[in-house]
Amino acid sequence: MKVIQKIRDAEAAGGGRPVFSFEFFPPRTEDGVDNLFDRMERMVAHNPAFCDITWGAGGSTADLTLEISNRMQNMVCVETMMHLTCTNMPVDKIDHALRTVKSNGIQNVLALRGDPPHGQDKFVQVQGGFACALDLVKHIRSQYGDYFGVTVSGYPEAHPDVIQSDGLATPEGYQNDLAYLKKKVDAGADLIVTQLFYDTDIFLKFVNDCRQIGINCPIVPGIMPINNYKGFLRMTGFCKTRIPPEITAALEPIKDNEEAVRSYGIHLGTEMCKKILAHGINTLHLYTLNMEKSALAILMNLGIIEEAKVSRALPWRRPANVFRVKEDVRPIFWANRPKSYISRTIGWEQYPHGRWGDSCNASYGALTDYQFMRPRARDKKLHDEWVVPLKSVEDIYERFMKFCLGKLRSSPWSELDGLQPETKIIDEHLGKINSKGFLTVNSQPAVNGAKSDAPSVGWGGPGGYVYQKAYLEFFCPKEKLDALVDKCKAFSYLTYMAVDKGGTWISNVGPTDVNAVTWGVFPAKEIIQPTVVDPRSFMVWKDEAFQVWSRGWAQLYPEGDPSRKLLEEVESSYFLVSLVDNDYINGDLFAVFKDI
Numbered sequence: 001m002k003v004i005q006k007i008r009d010a011e012a013a014g015g016g017r018p019v020f021s022f023e024f025f026p027p028r029t030e031d032g033v034d035n036l037f038d039r040m041e042r043m044v045a046h047n048p049a050f051c052d053i054t055w056g057a058g059g060s061t062a063d064l065t066l067e068i069s070n071r072m073q074n075m076v077c078v079e080t081m082m083h084l085t086c087t088n089m090p091v092d093k094i095d096h097a098l099r100t101v102k103s104n105g106i107q108n109v110l111a112l113r114g115d116p117p118h119g120q121d122k123f124v125q126v127q128g129g130f131a132c133a134l135d136l137v138k139h140i141r142s143q144y145g146d147y148f149g150v151t152v153s154g155y156p157e158a159h160p161d162v163i164q165s166d167g168l169a170t171p172e173g174y175q176n177d178l179a180y181l182k183k184k185v186d187a188g189a190d191l192i193v194t195q196l197f198y199d200t201d202i203f204l205k206f207v208n209d210c211r212q213i214g215i216n217c218p219i220v221p222g223i224m225p226i227n228n229y230k231g232f233l234r235m236t237g238f239c240k241t242r243i244p245p246e247i248t249a250a251l252e253p254i255k256d257n258e259e260a261v262r263s264y265g266i267h268l269g270t271e272m273c274k275k276i277l278a279h280g281i282n283t284l285h286l287y288t289l290n291m292e293k294s295a296l297a298i299l300m301n302l303g304i305i306e307e308a309k310v311s312r313a314l315p316w317r318r319p320a321n322v323f324r325v326k327e328d329v330r331p332i333f334w335a336n337r338p339k340s341y342i343s344r345t346i347g348w349e350q351y352p353h354g355r356w357g358d359s360c361n362a363s364y365g366a367l368t369d370y371q372f373m374r375p376r377a378r379d380k381k382l383h384d385e386w387v388v389p390l391k392s393v394e395d396i397y398e399r400f401m402k403f404c405l406g407k408l409r410s411s412p413w414s415e416l417d418g419l420q421p422e423t424k425i426i427d428e429h430l431g432k433i434n435s436k437g438f439l440t441v442n443s444q445p446a447v448n449g450a451k452s453d454a455p456s457v458g459w460g461g462p463g464g465y466v467y468q469k470a471y472l473e474f475f476c477p478k479e480k481l482d483a484l485v486d487k488c489k490a491f492s493y494l495t496y497m498a499v500d501k502g503g504t505w506i507s508n509v510g511p512t513d514v515n516a517v518t519w520g521v522f523p524a525k526e527i528i529q530p531t532v533v534d535p536r537s538f539m540v541w542k543d544e545a546f547q548v549w550s551r552g553w554a555q556l557y558p559e560g561d562p563s564r565k566l567l568e569e570v571e572s573s574y575f576l577v578s579l580v581d582n583d584y585i586n587g588d589l590f591a592v593f594k595d596i
Contacts (some may be wrong), residue, residue, distance in 0.1 A: 002149030034375035099563035105321030141188035225294035226265030327351030331537035338362025412552035464522035
């Protein structure tokens with residue numbers, strides 16, 4: 001979806017709730033990229049309208065920026081705006097970048113001239129390239145029509161090239177810069193994001209000056225929180241940004257105290273944003289410098305977000321990919337591995353919408369190494385928490401039990417960080433059945449008409465009610481499965497599917513039966529059913545679920561380690577079981593495990 005449309009939708013909805021967004025840059029190391037995505041996941045949980053990723057000077061991070069953009073849009077599931085510059089970029093490289101992001105479902109580009117490459121003082125047009133951002137905007141519109149939402153940069157104090165040695169642009173230079181900005185908008189840009197500033201009055205004057213010459217598109221202020229003193233001086237010096245004397249006076253006594261500087265930066269950013277919002281500008285863009293605390297603290301101070309309250313449009317985060325916009329239902333089996341599900345369905349030509357049966361003929365992608373790749377930080381956490389001597393299956397039971405009780409933060413079967421809030425409703429029950437050898441990898445409690453904005457189980461926003469059937473997915477040996485199946489005969493409301501690695505199937509449901517296990521009722525909408533249990537998807541999922549034993553956990557041990565052998569034996573002999581309690585009002589899913 002285009003960012004400009006999201007801003008317009010927010011304006012049309014009324015209520016005066018501000019729209020906010022974050023900017024990130026490509027880190028230099030693999031560990032840095034892993035850490036960025038961990039941080040990004042936490043920040044995106046607060047529902048920014050979009051996030052953007054910068055393009056290194058001279059195209060130095062071009063490949064990495066394209067890769068991060070793809071992961072942001074499709075795996076982090078946030079509307080992504082990619083910076084694109086003219087520096088060192090012949091037209092064929094620019095078109096390669098645009099074709100790549102379009103194929104990844106990205107619709108937003110920030111068109112820039114770009115900074116000179118490292119070691120050069122000024123921008124030089126490359127042969128076969130563009131001279132300025134205006135050329136780039138014209139090219140995007142002429143070659144790609146209306147597909148992209150195009151954003152351009154605005155400079156409240158004028159472009160740094162126009163600012164003279166005294167730190168000011170001449171009136172003529174400032175007016176010429178405004179006139180050039182209008183040309184970019186007239187050529188097809190539909191949004192302006194400004195360069196950083198610390199004098200709010202200069203920004204407000206800039207907005208008024210733009211309106212006076214007929215620039216009517218939204219103008220989004222770029223706010224850079226001060227995180228440390230030296231970095232602040234470096235950025236303002238590079239951008240030739242004016243620093244009001246009162247800010248200099250406030251920073252001077254505390255410049256060597258990084259925590260004090262950060263606290264002041266949060267206070268200053270909050271006050272700047274308050275003044276901007278008070279003037280009727282309801283959009284904020286935060287330059288994060290890949291740090292989360294200051295940006296989130298400013299938004300919390302403004303009352304725009306609450307740390308303890310993260311709203312969910314669906315129980316799972318919908319990818320921002322424009323080609324998946326109609327997807328609104330998924331098999332529950334991938335609840336803890338959403339990135340795996342997205343990667344396996346990336347080639348689908350249609351996505352489930354409304355009734356699951358409409359798209360159950362779509363084929364899942366082949367099982368690949370992607371499903372088992374882990375960021376380095378997560379790999380270390382798994383190693384610390386799961387690589388312990390395993391002398392018997394009871395030691396395996398203990399690992400699962402500790403995870404379900406919240407004593408471990410990672411699981412080989414989950415891409416998520418720790419337990420989901422709703423799991424705490426049933427964590428003691430989960431602990432007990434795991435101690436008996438029913439090794440759970442997915443679950444949800446029963447919910448009967450909870451308000452849709454309830455903290456733990458709510459989704460879809462206020463005004464509706466949500467329901468869900470209690471669900472368990474676990475591994476167990478054949479003898480425990482036989483005992484469970486026998487007990488289920490006395491619980492007519494329980495349905496189950498079980499399969500081993502070789503494909504032996506045991507179930508009391510038909511091969512094409514689809515069971516909605518989560519649904520919501522909202523004003524003026526059809527019933528939404530975002531998660532289902534269906535046998536065909538379960539058979540696809542089982543291959544991945546079993547391989548986690550060997551490729552996700554056992555591989556953390558050295559070759560020949562007895563613990564590794566034990567895990568591989570479990571993989572080859574256990575069953576994967578999906579169990580649904582269809583009585584979401586009075587059922588007791590855990591009663592069936594008593595005396596087993």
